[in-house]
Amino acid sequence: MIKVLLADDQSLVRSGFRMLIDSADDMETVGEVDNGRDAVAVVKTRPVDVVLMDIRMPVMDGTEATRMIAELGIDTKVLVLTTFDLDEYVFAALRNGASGFLLKDALPDELLGAIRSVAAGDAVVAPSTTKRLLTHFADLLPKATQERGKRLEALTEREREVLEEVARGANNQEISQRLYMAEGTVKTHIGRLLSKLDARDRVGLVLIALEEGVGD
Template structure:
C-alpha cells in the first residue's frame, strides 16, 4: 500500500484528486492539508510514502514545502501537482528536490502512474513537462555535455552503470534486477552518486546522465 499526503488549498480539487487516487486499491490518502505548513506538519506525523503538493498554497507554498520536506522527511517522495506549466515552476520544483511534476490538466492515469513511479524510487514528469525539460537540455547540450562528463568522471565504473540505468528511468528494484544485485546495494550506489554529483535527487542525476551521454 502506498501512503499519500495530499495538499491543496482548494477543497474541491482535493476531493477530485482524492477520488482519482481511490480508484487504485494500492493507493491510500492518509492525510489532507490545506496549506504548505500544515502539509509539512502532517508529513512528520504520518510519514507518508509520497507527498502530493499543489504549488500555490497559503502560509507556505508548495515549492517551499517541498524543500522543507526534503530536509525533515527525506524518505517521503515529493510530487508537484499544478495547473501551471511554466518553465520557471518546473525548474524550481526540480531544484528543491521534487521527484515528480504533474499537471492538473493531464490524464488521471498520469497521476496514478506518477505516484507509483516515485514511490518505487524513480522519477516522473508528465509528458508535456518532459518535453519542456528535454528541449531545455537539448538547447545547450554541447556545453552542458562537457561539464556533465567531467562530473561523471568522478564516479566509479559501477556507479556510472547505475547512473545510466537511473537516467533511463528505472526504479531501484529494476536496476537491481538488471545488474543482478540486491536493492539495498542499489540504494547505496544511488546515495553515493547523488553525493558525488552534488545533486539533490534522481531527476537532477538523470539530467546529468543524459547530458553526459550515458542515456540515448
C-alpha cells in the same frame, strides 16, 4: 498501503483527487491541506508516503514546502502538480527534492501510476521534459566552466554508462537490456550513483547528468 497527503488550495481539486485515490486498492488519502506550511506540519506528525503537492498555494508555496520536506530526511516523496509543464516553480521544486511532476489534467490512471512510481522510489519526469525545463531556465543553472564534469570524476566507466541511460529516461529493465547486465547489478549501480553524486533520487541523477553535460 500507500499513504497520500493532498496539498492544494482548491477544495474541489482535493475532493476529486481524494475520490480517485481512495478508489484504488493500494492507496489511501491520509490528509488534506490548503497550503505548503500545513503540508510540512503534517508529514512531521504522521506517516506519509507521497505528498501530492500543488505548486502555487498561499502561506507557503509548493516549492518551499518541498525543500523543507526534503531537509527532514524522511522517506516522504513529493509529486508536484502543475498546470504548465514549463514552469520555473516546477524547476525549483525538482531542484529542491521533488521526485517528479505531473500536469493537473493527467488521466486518472496516469496519476495513480505516478503515485505508485514515486512511492517505489522512481522518477516520473520524462527526461525530454526535464531537458526543456533546464534549457528554458538555463540562467538558474551553474555556468559551464572548467569545473563542469568534476562531479563525475569519481564514477567508473560502467557507472557513467548507467547514468547516461538514466538521463535518457530508461528504467532498470531497459538499462539491463541495453547494457547487458542483471537488473540486480543495475540497482547496485544506481545506489552507488545516488551515493557518489549525493542525489536524493533518479530525478536528481537526471538533473546532475544534464548539468554536467552527459549526453551533450
